[in-house]
Amino acid sequence: MTRPLSCALIGNPSVGKSLIFNHLTGLGVEVSNYPGTTVDLMRGNVCFQREMIELVDLPGIYSLEGESEEETLVRGILKRKEVDILIAVLDATHLERNLYLLLQIAEYKIPMVIVLNMVDEAEKYGIEIDYDILSEKIGSPVIPTIASEGKNIEAIIDLATGKPSIPTVAVPYDHHVEAAVRSLTTVFGIERSAALQALVRPEGSDDLADSAQGLGAEIEKRHNMTPHQIIATNRHNFSHALAGEVTEQHSRPPRFDLDTILTRAFPGIPILIAMIIVILLLVFTAGAFFEDVIVTFFDVYAIEPFLALELPGIASAVGLSIIIALQAGMGIAFPYVFIFYLVISIIEDSGYLTRAAFLADHSMHRFGMHGQGIIPMVLGFGCSVPALMSVRLLTTRRERIIASVLVTMIPCSARTVVISGIVASFIGLAAAFSVYGIVFLLVFATGIVLSKVTPGQQFGMILEMSVLRVPRPDMVVKKAWTRLSEFLFIAMPLLLVSSVFLGIFEYLGLVSTFQDIITPYSEAVLGLPGFAATALLFGILRKEMAFETLVVLAGTADLGAVLSGVQLYIFAVVCVLFIPCISTIAVLIREIGKRWAILISLYTVAVGIIVGALLKIGMT
């Protein structure tokens, strides 16, 4: 059997590639209005006239010459000619900027179809593009589409399977660059694209890199510009001229620009703060409500009937732990992760997220991060899991690590339950706020220290502002669903395994042994009875479980009767700071690696115990 025809969608971020991919393959893929979220390579199959065609959705990029992960990935695929046909998607409203990438792609001499997307929006802006001239100038077929309405999308496959031509367009570079390219292609027998690449980024230590470096240095001396700057300038000028030739700009109807209010310090920042508060309130109310529903549902329809079975010893212990793990997983997944992702997808697809990042840039600098860092921070108040999953929006590893540490420490809604359930109800509201005060102080201090000690360079933020548009409900739900399933896939196995182990330990009496061992330390260091330490241990599964277990082990819901105010306060503080829950650890491992996940866990344990011990000394 012959290999199926392989086509790849390529283009700038947010031009509608993923939308087209979704439409053609029907497979769930993230579509986002936030630049650069499609990091994973999505593949799908399209059946066309009884033939299988493989379709790849390449990540959105601005250029083929950058250092980012996405650019390196796409460059490699083009260089090795891993795909047969390229489907270059251009945003008709920003043709000139999009042509810059197209001109680079064209140099790789791969058969190409040009999809001019968002022609409806371009029309609204009074932009008229002559498709025939564009096609003639580039030397590949051009097809206008409206991906959001699915218009003309099927025709892309017709064109792609119809043996599209290799683009003929070639940018006339500065004559010194052209001379250097000629010399490199003849001496080393490489293609034009490879010679240009070598001039732009002379990597490695082979003869080619040496020659390219030498030629590049000479050009730089002559022009006072690096070869990359010259080549980029030539491409930009060529795109500008080309766009001018094929576009006719009619008068554009005046439109109200929402950015006049969204990106100004006033009222932009109050709007941002209001948004954050609304998101948090939504979690505290809707999230807590649905969690309660799910937990009760499990209690009534799973745990009680299961206990009524009166299974023999170990089976009962294992079964119960599985149910508890499912309860914990679902209790986090649906109410918090899903609701959060719904909200964040709406904000992301509307394009507001980039405005928030711009406004927060300054404050985030103190913690060694950029504006984008605000997203995980805000999410962290709801649930650490989606917050950590959003850390990948940050561009450098340094930022990802700082954000992960801080997100882990920010009190999530589960920890809020502990604070409100223990401190607010048994001690008072002021005391509850003081717990937040302690945690925020530690988060700030950690952030400032981390921004100084974390290795890696800090680059400034260069972020394209997404166009503001009304999000599509089906896309929002689809995206939230994809992320939810991702969470279940990462966290559930770990949650199940650890819950079963805890169940077996309990059954074997190891928990009470642990309690016996821990009691003297717990009493000496934190001033807490042994059962409270055991309750803290259960907080690893789900933070509120520490609170629930405490009630169970104390044998009464009136905790004030068995523990003093100081003890309750210390318990709450330690529980909030202490080791992240299993789901969080699982996501930490996935996002920043085992080493950092362990380090962060150890750090939080240390901080929890030290602060608890200090409180004990200070308060007694």
Next chain:
Amino acid sequence: MAYYIIYDSDTLYMQTSLEEDILETILLIQQNGDVPTQERILSHLSQPEASISTALEQCMHLDLIISGGSSGYHLTPAGRRAAEMISRKHAVLECFLKETLGLEAEAASREACLLEHDISEETINALDSFMQSKGGRCREHHRRPCPTPPASRPLLSFPEGEPLIVTFVSCPGRHRRLIDLGVIEGEPIIIRRKLHNEAVVISVKGCDIALSPEVASEIHARRSR
């Protein structure tokens, strides 16, 4: 790129060009029957006051002009000769570009302003006699003042909403993405938003791009004419 080279030679010969422009301006003001005070010279040349003061001092040092206090500056015989020469160069070049090559009057004047500083006396004489042999005559002989390009300043020193042209980006290697998004020499941009902390949103090629202060501070620009 061509722009860059001009920019570069401008920095190299800035002093002489500016001095020549000053001599020319003083002559022009005198011919219009006005007193060439420092304010008037400043208003003719869109250059920062500091560089004009330095150039004026340099001219005095070279005995090309003398300061007459309230009666403004006066050209010395040597200064007058230099001013007339540069003025003649401009007139001949402008006439050649307009009448023989058919450039627009505006463009011819602009080009002449650039070329007048570098062209030699021999070439101008040759060009002048060539023009006369061809019978080419300039109908209007009053010349326009040379507008020098507005000075390049850090991007962050400009207010919101003003049309600007990028003059250069320092550390281009660190910010490849800036280049890829179109922030290159000669590119028209507009500051869409500037916060008190100097984070900015700029509009380039129809797209809005948010920049951290440290990135924005590496971009230099000038007012677009």
